[in-house]
Amino acid sequence: MDILNALVAILNYVVIPATAYGAQLALGALGVTLIYGILRFSNFAHGDTMAIGTAITILFTWMLQSFGISFGPLPTALLALPLGIAATAVLVLATDRAVYRFYRVQRAAPIIFVMASVGVMFVLNGLTRLLIGVDERRFDDGTRFVINAREFREWSGLSEGLALRGTQVLTVVVAVAVVWALFWFLNRTRSGKAMRAYSDNEDLALLSGIDPERVVRLTWIIAAGLATIAGVLYGLDKSFRPFNYFQMLLPIFAAAIVGGLGNPVGAIAGGFIVAFSEVAVTYPWRKVAGYLAPDWQPAGLLQLLGTEYKFAVSFVILIVVLLFRPTGLFRGKSV
């Protein structure tokens, strides 16, 4: 039995990737959950907002690189991020003005907003492709590895390697900073409290003199920021392909619903629950089993589900939560 090697393998193939992925999902789910809590509809365009935010950030990254600007060991995209967020916020606010505000004035039912957001999703989808094309793009530069697999093997003397990429560390650090800033904003500032008040009880907020349009604008700006950050971190960690972002919609919604729609803490927990389930279920455990029980020679890979089916994990989690605890783990609004 070789516990150390098994642990390193689990760390390398499950814990590290799932933590980075979980942080990305959590940021995405936070955006979805904020919009649900305050604007009261499920925004299907969130995945494509992430895509176009990332595309814009990539364009700014290329621009900075063409000026010969880089960010030392960190990816240049991090420098371009504020520009990307600003541009995405403008785009999202324009969408609100052009589409959603009309329905808000009509006091339309939530399902109308959802369908409108599906339309927005298709438009953003096309815009992203027009802007940057459909191909896969890598835009990570700077230091690739914090811990290199070969060096780790030499240093530790273990046969199993451990790799920790710079983008993974960056993802977690940025996610922690963003979540901290968001909670500080929601709990400590007057703007944040006005948003929470609006989320708690819309009628009362209006009758207390809170300007709904201001709250709505604020929500969109924050959602655009969260979407762009989540999208850029995901793109840095994996790669950028518009279609991947569309597909991320499912795990993101699963994360938001598992935690309880409208509840920010829930969205974060949900992100990690979905990410860890997805990675753990699709990881072939044969190698780990080999270290722990060398005598056992399993016929298969000990992989519960092929990676092609990873989205099924989100589906199963969604269905189980909706069946047994429709308000989510952290008591959000009922779906």
Next chain:
Amino acid sequence: MIRVEDLHRHFGGFRAVDGASLTIEKGSITGLIGPNGAGKTTLFNVIAGVLPPTSGHVYMDGQDITGLPPHQLFHRGLLRTFQLAHEFASMTVRENLMMVPGGQSGEVLWNTWFRRGQIAREEAELRKRADEVLDFLTIRHLATEKAGNLSGGQKKLLELGRTMMVDAKIVFLDEVGAGVNRTLLGTIGDAIVRLNKERGYTFCVIEHDMDFIGRLCDPVIVMAEGKVLAEGSADEIMKNEDVIEAYLGTGLKNKVKAELAGGDA
């Protein structure tokens, strides 16, 4: 102060408010009574901008305020409370009160970072005011309690407290006494009178408790089936035959009349 002219609000075929016209005089505590389903709360909702009217107009100090959104009416000094107490459940009682004067400079994203001094001053001022209101309502000990955990009666007090956070001109109270015990009802009544006398608030009160109405309100307006049925002092109203009929139906009315007649003889 408030003039409502031929106001209609229909829900599909149902005419909740069906041509109501009434006037609320400045400085009065006007009672609004009527059987359940008479359209009182719908009338409040239309006046307060929560529901758009089907037709008709609402004037405040001569200006047409029909269909203005609630937050704009708030800044004109028109406030209302809810029949079922509303609160920001995830915030403390003090935060609930401090939330009330919406439109503070801290609600602008830009100011959050660049005008922190001004925001801090405003917040300190609000905090002081909130604590005064809590003292007035004798619920200072609940200041840091989550508003969602309060009892029904305490939530009613919080509703009233909310109207005291600003200098309102007119406050619409929707069954402020419902589900409140007699002692607390007395406290609420005293608070209303005090606000009326000391701060010049005009009140319009929906209430089913006739003792409460009789003690506070003059005049009293009676609504039935979406229309204004009668208006007058509380005593006049209680003797008005149409009013008794609206509340009790024809059969019971005759019985009550007979009893009243018997009592007099």
